[in-house]
Amino acid sequence: MEALHHFSAVTGLSANSDKSSIYMAGVDDETKTKLLESTCFRAGSFPMKYLGLPLSPKKWTKLDCHQLSMKVTEKIRSVASRHLSYAGKLQVVNSILFSLHNFWGAVFILPQIVLKDVDEKCQDYLWGSSENAKKVSLVAWEKVCKPKKHGGLNIRSCRKWNMASVGKLVWLLVTDNEALWVKWVHGIYMKSDVDFWSHTPPSDCSWYWKNLNKIKLGMQQWFSQRRYMLTKDGNYSVTMSYLTLLANTDEMEDHTHLFVDCAWSKAVWRDIEQWLGVQVPQVEANMMLQFIHKKRWCRMKKEIIAAAHGARIYFI
Structure with a gap:
C-alpha cells in the first residue's frame, strides 16, 4: 500500500475501493484475509477483463471463448451483412470478422475447437449458409485461404494466423532480451537456459508456456524441412x-x-x-x-x- 499512498500524495488521486479488486494466487486464506483488510479492496475472480479481453491463469476452454464466437455470429446475423454479394461478403470476412478474431488471437493460444468454429462460421457466411438453409461450399476452405496469386481469395485461416501471431512471442524471446516479460520468463522458466531453441519446459510450468514451446517445435520443423x-x-x-x-x-x-x-x-x-x-x-x-x-x-x-x-x- 506504500506505493499507492505515495502515488496519491504526489498526484492527488486515490484508488476507488468500490471499483478496485485485488487478484491473488498461491497464497493461503489467512494471507488473503490480511491483504483484503489492509487494502480495503474486494477479492477479484478470474476470468477478469482487461482492455476488453478476458484474462485467466487457467487453460482456455470453448466456454471461455464463447464471447468471441458470439461476436462473430452477431456480425454475420446483422441485416446489412446478409444481403451482400460474394465480393461484399469477402470484404466482411477479411476486415470485420478477421479483426474480431485477431484481437483475441494476437494474445492468446486459442483452443483448436474454437478456431475451427470461427473458420466454419466464416466459411458458411461466405457461401451463403445459415441456420435455416445449408449451402454447399463451392471451393474447399484450404484453397480459399491461399493468396490470390495461387488461386485463393487471400482469406487468413484462423488456425494458421493464431499460430503466426503467437509466434511473434517466440521471436521476441529470441531477439528482445530487454522486454520486461522476456526478463520475467528468463527469471521464472529459463533460469539456466540461455538458448530458447534448446530449452525444455519444466513439467510444473503453465499450460501457456508448454503450448508456446510446442509452437517453437513447429517453427523448428520449418527449418528442418528446408522450407526456411x-x-x-x-x-x-x-x-x-x-x-x-x-x-x-x-x-x-x-x-x-x-x-x-x-x-x-x-x-x-x-x-x-x-x-x-x-x-x-x-x-x-x-x-x-x-x-x-x-x-x-x-x-x-x-x-x-x-x-x-x-x-x-x-x-x-
Missing part, C-alpha cells in the same frame, strides 16, 4: 527457390551470392540494364545506392535506376 533457413549474416530467407540457384548444393545462402554472384541474378540485372539503356555495376544494395548518388545524372534518372534496383531485389 538462416543465412550466414543471421537473417531469414526462403530457401525453396534458392536451392535451384545454388544447384541443389548444401551451401548456406548469403546476400552477396544471391544479389551479386548468382548467374540468374546477373541475367535479371542485364535485362533491366538493356531495358533502361544504361550500364550499372552489379554490387550490393548499399554500394549500389552510393554509386547512383555519386553519378552526375539528372534526378529523374537516378530515381528510375534506384527504383529498378529495388524491383530487382523484390523480384529475386
Whole structure:
C-alpha cells in the first residue's frame, strides 16, 4: 500500500475501493484475509477483463471463448451483412470478422475447437449458409485461404494466423532480451537456459508456456524441412527457390551470392540494364545506392535506376 499512498500524495488521486479488486494466487486464506483488510479492496475472480479481453491463469476452454464466437455470429446475423454479394461478403470476412478474431488471437493460444468454429462460421457466411438453409461450399476452405496469386481469395485461416501471431512471442524471446516479460520468463522458466531453441519446459510450468514451446517445435520443423533457413549474416530467407540457384548444393545462402554472384541474378540485372539503356555495376544494395548518388545524372534518372534496383531485389 506504500506505493499507492505515495502515488496519491504526489498526484492527488486515490484508488476507488468500490471499483478496485485485488487478484491473488498461491497464497493461503489467512494471507488473503490480511491483504483484503489492509487494502480495503474486494477479492477479484478470474476470468477478469482487461482492455476488453478476458484474462485467466487457467487453460482456455470453448466456454471461455464463447464471447468471441458470439461476436462473430452477431456480425454475420446483422441485416446489412446478409444481403451482400460474394465480393461484399469477402470484404466482411477479411476486415470485420478477421479483426474480431485477431484481437483475441494476437494474445492468446486459442483452443483448436474454437478456431475451427470461427473458420466454419466464416466459411458458411461466405457461401451463403445459415441456420435455416445449408449451402454447399463451392471451393474447399484450404484453397480459399491461399493468396490470390495461387488461386485463393487471400482469406487468413484462423488456425494458421493464431499460430503466426503467437509466434511473434517466440521471436521476441529470441531477439528482445530487454522486454520486461522476456526478463520475467528468463527469471521464472529459463533460469539456466540461455538458448530458447534448446530449452525444455519444466513439467510444473503453465499450460501457456508448454503450448508456446510446442509452437517453437513447429517453427523448428520449418527449418528442418528446408522450407526456411538462416543465412550466414543471421537473417531469414526462403530457401525453396534458392536451392535451384545454388544447384541443389548444401551451401548456406548469403546476400552477396544471391544479389551479386548468382548467374540468374546477373541475367535479371542485364535485362533491366538493356531495358533502361544504361550500364550499372552489379554490387550490393548499399554500394549500389552510393554509386547512383555519386553519378552526375539528372534526378529523374537516378530515381528510375534506384527504383529498378529495388524491383530487382523484390523480384529475386
